[in-house]
Amino acid sequence: MVGTKLRWGIGVLAAGMVLALPAAALCADTATKSVTFSKDVAPILQAKCQACHEPGSIAPMSLMTYEETRPWARSIRERVSTRQMPPWHIDTSVGVQPAVRGRSGRGAPQGNPADMPPARPVNTALFWQAERDGYGPPDLIVKSPEYTMPAVSQDQWWRPIVDIPGLTEPRWVRMVEIRPTNVQGRKIVHHSIAHVVMDPDEPDPDSVDRGTASGRRDRQDDPSAAINARPSLMEWAIGKGYDRYRDGTGKLIKPGERIAWDQHVHAVGEPVKAGSEIGIWLYPKGQEPKHRSYLIGFTGLKNGTAGLDIPPNSIAHTEGFTVLKENTIITNFQPHFHLRGKAMQVEAILPTGETQVISYVSNFNFNWMTNYIYADDAAPAFPKGTVIHVTAFYDNTKANKNNPDPDQWVGYGDRTVDEMAHAWMNVVYISDAEYQEWLDQHKKSTRTQNQQQ
């Protein structure tokens, strides 16, 4: 883990530093080993940046050739050295470590002795990130109808309900990924949530989370009320990849159920027609995971949404508290904010009063709703009675480059110019015996952690 991180750090810094050199120096063949764009930087850009930085993709500029890249040298150095690019904003010096997958990079770029590597073809088709990461294509795809967003418009919410085609028997889901229905759609879809609408004749109340309490609503306590609930299969937002549930856990989908989409789209100066689609990877037939996985947005607010009050030109913070009513394993972390989001910490307050930082993203960037999936053996477990404490920081000053108007007061709301704060986490509830087993397995690391505190 440390090795990988280190190599990655050197890799991207090399890119930033080399590009920041004067153009002439890039080609100079000095006596010392010279680092060149073609030889050293281009392979990094192809491997770590091009997927987004190519024509038609989500980033504002292409980084495929020297000519395209050179004008961005200073910005690249800044973004890379502050770890804003490639997007991976979790603070790896505290808390639970994510599995090294996806765009954090896997090791250093290959030392290519040839000069400029052959151009990597521009990706004009959509792709599944999970397939790129080696999980194969999805077993089912459910599409929403498309919405035509005019060039100029207020934000819109597109909420069609669709059937799940091809589902003939109950099946367990092990992984999900949402993507816009076409490449252009990557520009307008800000978030997309796929909720499951139960079959009223054969409801599945166990698919609804009843293991947490945040004092806001006690909707989950009554199983008969749960039938009208719409548990989330997945939340996706700009920059996110897939949700992979921990081995042996999953979500059940059944024929007769439907998907209710909740898509937030915004105008980008040209008309774009797009919706979302969800790729679903199933467990093999007959293989039943032992536990359900529940997607929960752990709130960063208390006293409801009125508690969010961000004065103009200020840094603000809010906190939210959620009680775990069951022994719980937390399997991932994805902070969610809008444009003023700055940082989020999630901490567990155990029944003993001990506290433990679970994860911290110190430099949140609105364009990157990155999902940090914990390594299987690193995913933390907590006893029932633990409080999940989310601290959210907002930057409503002009120092925040994403801030559309620092002179504006900001409160809670769904538009991107309003604010919200929660930590999307998938959780798995375990029995007392399983929790004890987890404790026994993790004794050593727990001891080390305590010693460090």
Ligand code: HEC
């Ligand atoms: C997953 C997609 C993605 C990857 C991977 C990615 N970028 Fe970006 N990049 C973006 C998007 C989208 C933006 C514009 C939004 C923002 O500023 O965050 C951006 C912005 C930038 C900017 C700021 C441009 C400006 O306006 O100043 C720089 C510099 C940059 N990227 C460099 C890189 C480099 C170098 C890499 C690889 C080491 C990389 N990016 C990897 C998507 C990506």
